[in-house]
Amino acid sequence: MVSADGHEPRPRRGRGTAWPGLWPLLLGLFAFALLCAFTLAAARGPIEADLDSAAADILARTGEGWAFAHFEGRDATLEGEALAEEARAKVRGSLAGMFGVRVVHDATTILPERRPFTFSAVKDGRVIALDGYVPSAEALARIVAAARAGGDQVTGQERLVRARGAPPGDFAALVTFGLAQLKKLPSGRITLADGAIGIEGRARDLASYDALAQTMLGPLPDGMVLARFAVRPPVASPFFWSAVRDGTVLRLSGFVPSSEARGEVAAALSAAVPGIGIKDDTRLADGAPATELWLKAVRFAGQVLAQLPEGRVTLSDSTIAVEGAAPSFPAFDQLLAQRRAPPDGFQITRFAVEPPRAAPFVWRIERLAEAVRLSGYAPSEEARRLLVDATRAAFPGVQVSDDMQLASGGPAPEVWASTASFAVAQLVKLRTGAADVAGTKVTLSGEATDSVTFLSVMQAVKAPPAGVSVVTDDLQPPAISPYVFSVRREGDELTVSGFYPDAAAHAAIRAALERDFLREKVNDVSAVGGGAPAGFLPAVLSGLTQLSRTGTGEISIVDGQLRLTGTALTSAAASEMDAELKRAVRPPFMVETAIDAAVAPPPADTPTCGRQVGELLARGTIRFASGSAEIDRHSRGLIDRLAVALKRCPTAMVRILGHTDGVGDAEFNKRLSEARANAVLAYLVTAGVTADRLSAAGFGAGQPLAPNDTEAGKALNRRIEFEVKERAP
Template identity: 75%
Template sequence: MEDEDRRTAGMGAKRTVGRLWPLIAGLLALALLVVFTLATAREPIEADLDAAARDILARTGESWASARFEGRDATMEGEALAEEARAKVRASLEGMFGVRVVRDATTLLPERRPFTFSAVKDGRTIALDGYVPSADALARIIAAARSGGDQVTGQDRLVRARGAPPGDFAALVIYGLAQLKKLPTGRLTLADGAMGLEGRARDLAGFDELAQTLHGPLPSGMVLARFAVRPPVAAPFLWSAVRDGTVLRLSGYVPSAQARSDVAAALSAAVPGIGIKDDTRLADGAPATELWMRAVRFAGSALAQLPEGRVTLSDTTIAVEGAAPSFTAFDILLTLRRQTPEGFQIVRFAVEPPRASPFTWQIERGAEQARLTGFAPSEDARRLLLDAARSGFQGVQVVDEMQLASGGPPPELWASAASFAVSQLSRMRTGTAHVLGTQVILEGEASDSAGYLLVMQAVRTPPAGVTVDAAEVRPPTISPYVFSVRREADELTVSGFYPDAEVHAAIRSALERDFLRAKVNDVSAVGGGAPAGFQVAVLAGLAELTRLGSGELSVTDGQLRLTGTVLNPNAATEIEAELRRVVRPAFSLETIFQPAVNLPPVNTMECGRLTGDLLSRGVIRFATASAQIDRQSRGLVDRIAQVLRRCPDAVVRVTGHTDGMGDPEFNLRLSEARANAVVAYLSAAGVASDRLSAAGFGSGQPVAPNDTEAGKALNRRIEIEVKERAP
């Protein structure tokens, strides 16, 4: 029964299924149709929703987010910078037409405070580090860093994070990178919106441009926290200040902006009321700032004394140029020159001293001190003069009271005149050299006779361009004042002192003319302090010394002494009388004479030879147009008389001659008178008168042409002929 029931039920089910199958097949077909329809319509719907979502996110400024659609269901993805941004994006997507469900798959980035970024540039390589707010910002920053061909490292160290300042952080970084790229090497830092830039500029123009840019308007949201870009190194590091009356013009370089302010303050303090026009630029390469500022203050002190001047600093050297308005200002500048700032040296000091008119200087030389006063044209010329004075005045203190001045001769010419003056004063015991321009006026007393002669010789040939007046230069003072001429045989010895070259020349002339060409040994020297009437007394004494066989003329202060042997028995009385007539007080006179020793007889021939020898060495002279024998010739006639007394058996003929000038009759009478005068003199000197005869030929027997003075002198002569007496 049960089996039957089961069969009956099974058959009923089959019948039921059979009846439902068409319905099932229709439903399956409908489902397949729906699935097909949905499959073919989903793709355009998702594409439309994707496009709409991107547009909405772009317009709301939330480009960090994206939406992925499955049909009308949206999945929100991305790294959010804040919860508010997530909510804003979610609300925007949910409000889109056609969106059914929004699933939030975003993550919230970690927050970083401060939000930092850095870039280090080394040549063409830029290393990045820090935080970025988004992948989009990261891509923009890397692209900016790579611009211009630079290589970029450190991309993996850029971490996305929250905490970026409001606004477009990538734009701030890109602006900073643009400034960093202007440096060969440097570092850019951003902390929130505060930017720092450090490094060294490639050149001054680049430094100035960068400084002007970063100290000007910056992008919104950015402030300049640190500007540590160093200017380029200036070599040499130059700084110059030029004063033009009431204005100081500055150029060159300063090591920092603070130094520029300090310079202005220092110069304003040194030159009160001065206007400053500052055209300096920042640069590296200066000495230590404090040392450099000391040099600037030195420059201010110098320019305070120079209404028109310039001071230049070049590394550690100083140059000062200008014209001092007064000697006081110039002395202050010279003092400054000796107080050079530490670490610096003055390599040029071209300050023109004030003008001196007249341009004079002098040296006063004493026994223990030499004092230099007046003006010198340059420091070098002054130093040369001081060196010459210290060298020339050994053992004497040299006191320098000279001042530098302009308006004088060229320094070389001045130094030549100065050296000449020092050289002459070095030969003096005391003296002064006054110099006006290049004219040297010497006065003083020579230290010795040799020095005096050297001075007198030097003044005759002064240096080129120098004139000299030495009229007041005196020989050394001699006390007691001595002079002597000693006659022995055919030699004369001159010793002692004479007062000047003129007197010495007169003495030498008398010795060479009146002493029969005797050898003269002159060891006399020039000396001051000669008694009054020295020349007259000495020449008178020499005239009488010619009449002595041997003897000595000496002067001691105011005493004249003549001693020796007389050749003529009458000579002693005549000599003393003549000296007393000529030699005047305050000279005193002393004479001591002895008769000459009689010489042995000689034959007539020898007598004639000896007489001829005397006449060959001397000339018997007469007063002009007169038969009076000149006093300077009496010594010669005395010697002829001495010779003739040695040959008593010979006869002597004296003949007179004149030149061809004047009346022939007068010349004849004059020649006869002169011959008779010689005969009379010889007779008085001890030659027997019966042995003597005289004759005159006037100008009838000339021995030389009368067209010259020398020829006339030869024709005016006395001839003496010695012969055997006729049986």
């Protein structure tokens, strides 16, 4: 329907017709609200993140790292454990002044206060256990990091409780300093109570102990004081201490068990050696014997050094070594007495004190009838003891008296010891006697027990110890009474028995047997013996010369009487031997002979005679006086035997040929060789060989057997040869 003005009439407002018109409006408002809510929700996350970051920056700048904040929209909630109310107010104010913050809700608390504020760390190898209080989480983190430095394992960080009451300053820095010192120990502990630090444990070595002591006893970080330094030095093994006296100064080195002990050492040494200066370079260490016992040993060292102007005493654990040079025999005797009485708990393992010097350095070992006596000087106590022990062992059951005194100035210890051993070994072989030793010269005197031991001594002195010389002028073989000696010739054997006075006489007798007896077998059962009569050796040698002219015979000596018995080889020899022997042997010797006449040998053919002559000349040589044709008397036995052989074959013709060595004029050598051949011819005629069977010729040096450039060659060329042939029919 349309109204009069041409418009449609408005509908009438009533309950039934109003709501349909409002719905569009309401729907629009709801959509707008949803849009606003979505917009606000989308923008809230970035706003809160920005506020969180800004709050963290502000808290860091204020130095209150204990607090942290989180936002809901623009409303901040502050949390954390504060060390003081002022810190809480400071944090609240800082957040409230931030741009965009609407309100600050304070949810912080105040840490409990701890008095004393303690912290501890225990190190066991590579593990460090922590305990106690820390002022903040940041301090806790720094402390744990410091403990882990170097690869150590850390336990107990969960037991570190945050609390108030830490000393002023950087508490974590104080703990870090303490941990750095703890790490220098293999094991140990540090404790902090407020600002006072204590440290205990045992150092790894002296260098680390000294460094740690220097650090802890020196200036400490600000806010820290030393409450206790209980770090033990390392154990010294061996625990060594040494005092060296050089005139008026004592130099100490090694270890002492404590600072207090160091002071007592100085006092003890000053009392023992008045006026002495002390230079102390000792260091602290553990491992000493009980301190009181150790100090007794130090006092003992002082008493020893009082006797030694130049000396050293060393303590090593429970042993003592003494070295030096005694200025006098009384001082040395005092030192020996001290050596025998070491302090309780200690023993002297080395005593190398040089005794006073003896010049000359002599000693003597003397064997008496019922005892052995030692006197003179010995180079050391050990050498003296060894000599006494060796002497007692060598003379069992015999009393050994020791009157020796220690002295320096002798030969080297090893030379002295070998000389002493040699002297004892020889004295054992004597019935009575002595060995006098001056340096390395040994003089043996006395009488041997028997011939065997005398020869043993004489053999030993030919090879004494290195560097040792021996004199035996007064050493005698055993006395023999009656004094007997004999040489018996039977067939081609010689038997020597009885006694001779010394080695020289024995050698001369053996040489005569070799020269005069055609290399016959010698059975020598003789022995050395003292008491030989005067003129013994000349008498024996004269008797041997005549014995060589017998077929079977013997010379014998009984004290001063010489007897020659036997059978002569030729009638001429029988008449000569008695006269020559009595002419050669001088008084007080008496000569007696009993010589039988020669017995003619059985006849033989010419070849047999020739062979026998050749065998005799192979065993011996006809000798002459130098440069002449005089037959040596020692060759008579050989020529006598040649005569006996030639008389067995009366039909044989014998040519005697002389030769020389070619030294000198050739004509002289030829005449000399002829003269010597003729001299042998004449001797054979005297011995009973008919002259018509003999002829002689000389060849000088014309037929040498060897070159004349050696003595052996010349001896071969000086010879007499025989040619034995059957007489022509």
